[in-house]
Amino acid sequence: MPELPEVEVIKNIIKPFLKGKIINYSIIRTKKLRYIIPNDIFKIKNQKILNVKRRGRYIIIILFKNTIIIHLGMTGILSIINSNNNIFYHKHDHIDLVINNNFTLRYTDIRKFGFWLWEMKNYKKNIFLRKLGPEPLENKFNNSYLYNFTKKKNIYIKILLMDNKIVTGIGNIYSNESLFLSKISPFRISNTLNIKEVTVLTKNIKYILYKSIKHGGSTISNYRLPNNNTGNFSQYFFVYGRENELCKICKKKIIRKTQRNRSTFFCYKCQK
Numbered sequence: 001m002p003e004l005p006e007v008e009v010i011k012n013i014i015k016p017f018l019k020g021k022i023i024n025y026s027i028i029r030t031k032k033l034r035y036i037i038p039n040d041i042f043k044i045k046n047q048k049i050l051n052v053k054r055r056g057r058y059i060i061i062i063l064f065k066n067t068i069i070i071h072l073g074m075t076g077i078l079s080i081i082n083s084n085n086n087i088f089y090h091k092h093d094h095i096d097l098v099i100n101n102n103f104t105l106r107y108t109d110i111r112k113f114g115f116w117l118w119e120m121k122n123y124k125k126n127i128f129l130r131k132l133g134p135e136p137l138e139n140k141f142n143n144s145y146l147y148n149f150t151k152k153k154n155i156y157i158k159i160l161l162m163d164n165k166i167v168t169g170i171g172n173i174y175s176n177e178s179l180f181l182s183k184i185s186p187f188r189i190s191n192t193l194n195i196k197e198v199t200v201l202t203k204n205i206k207y208i209l210y211k212s213i214k215h216g217g218s219t220i221s222n223y224r225l226p227n228n229n230t231g232n233f234s235q236y237f238f239v240y241g242r243e244n245e246l247c248k249i250c251k252k253k254i255i256r257k258t259q260r261n262r263s264t265f266f267c268y269k270c271q272k
C-alpha cells in the first residue's frame with residue numbers, strides 16, 4: 001500500500017504533466033472501484049487543472065470549480081502515457097484522463113480498493129479529508145503537539161502514530177521505522193513516554209519521511225512510480241519486513257508481532 005512518501009513522489013511526478021493543462025475528456029472502463037465512480041468524472045469535458053496536491057495519502061486534482069480526490073487503495077497506480085497509446089489497455093486500466101498536451105493520466109488498480117471522488121465544494125471539507133490530522137511534515141506537527149496526545153492516551157504508541165486523526169499518513173512502514181530509530185518499543189503505552197522521547201520520535205518521523213521521499217519512496221509488492229521507476233528506500237529499512245534477519249545495530253534477530261492486524265517489526269534489545 002503506498003504511504004505518504006510514495007504518494008508525495010507520485011504527486012511530484014504527475015504534477016508537471018497536469019498543472020495548468022486541460023482535461024479534454026475521460027475514458028472510464030470500470031464503473032466501480034471501492035466506490036462507484038461519480039458521474040461527473042464520466043462526463044468531464046474541457047476542464048482546466050489549477051493544481052495537483054497531496055493530503056495524507058490522497059491525491060487532489062483541483063479544477064476550476066470542482067476537485068477530483070484519488071485514493072490508491074492497495075494496488076492503485078497512476079501513470080502518464082502518450083495519448084496515442086490510449087487504445088491499448090489491459091483489464092486493470094480503469095480510468096484515463098486525456099489531457100490537452102498529448103499525455104493521458106491512467107489509473108490502474110488490480111484489486112480495485114482505490115477510489116475516485118468528485119467534490120463540488122471546498123475539498124478540505126470532503127468527508128474523507130476533513131477528519132485528517134495535521135501533515136507530519138508540517139510545523140504544526142511538533143513535539144508538544146504529539147506529547148499532548150501521548151500523555152493522555154493509554155494505547156500502544158504504534159497504534160497512536162497510525163491514527164490519522166492525530167497525524168495523517170505515517171502508516172505501518174514508517175511507524176515501525178521511526179520507533180526503531182527512536183529506540184522506543186512499539187508496545188510502550190503512549191502515556192509512559194516522556195517529552196524527551198516524544199521529541200526524538202517527532203524528529204525521526206520527519207527524518208524518515210523526508211529520506212524516503214528523497215529516495216522515491218519504498219517499493220513493495222505492486223507499487224511502481226508513474227515514470228515506471230521504482231523507489232529504493234526499502235534497502236534502508238531497519239526493521240520493516242526483516243523478521244528473523246539480524247538487527248543492523250545489535251545483531252539480534254528482528255521480531256515480528258501483530259498489533260491491530262498489522263505487522264509490527266522491532267528489536268527487543270534496541271527498543272525499550
Ligand SMILES: [Zn+2]
Binds near residue numbers: 247250271
Ligand atoms: Zn537491535
